[in-house]
Amino acid sequence: MADSIEKKGGIKKYEKVLERIGRLKEKYNLVARFYKIQVEEKDGKAVKLSWKLKDEQGVEERFSGRYPAYRGIAVFTNGSFRQSALSRDTAGLTQVEASFRSLKHELSLRPVHHRISRRIQGHLFSTVLAYHILCAIQRGTT
Numbered sequence: 001m002a003d004s005i006e007k008k009g010g011i012k013k014y015e016k017v018l019e020r021i022g023r024l025k026e027k028y029n030l031v032a033r034f035y036k037i038q039v040e041e042k043d044g045k046a047v048k049l050s051w052k053l054k055d056e057q058g059v060e061e062r063f064s065g066r067y068p069a070y071r072g073i074a075v076f077t078n079g080s081f082r083q084s085a086l087s088r089d090t091a092g093l094t095q096v097e098a099s100f101r102s103l104k105h106e107l108s109l110r111p112v113h114h115r116i117s118r119r120i121q122g123h124l125f126s127t128v129l130a131y132h133i134l135c136a137i138q139r140g141t142t
Helices: 002-006 014-027 056-063 083-106 119-141
Strands: 033-041 045-053
Touching: 002 045, 014 033, 014 045, 083 119
Parallel strands: none
Antiparallel strands: 033 045
């Protein structure tokens, strides 16, 4: 949208820009509440679009996969874990979950409607293979 304001033939009317922003906020309401969007107007036309992250900590809490203490989430173990190991493993699990979620979205591997065993196995194989490739890339090894 910011490019559209500057481009020839792009939407420049102030009301139209606000309308598009409203539609985007409605469509992406989970993320929109964390941003403050400002549109500068001059002679009924939008001249500049800027946005700022209002609540960085809120974004981290909402989308990190970790649960804040105030939500009452507790992790119970058999006592064989030390706190540091438990935190490390939980963080690792969170990273794996985020990676799978991202990979499934990027590779269009979701939703799964397979009913035949070999198709389910193929789906899982391609997902795990993609995850292993991602890990190799992140470590810088091939």
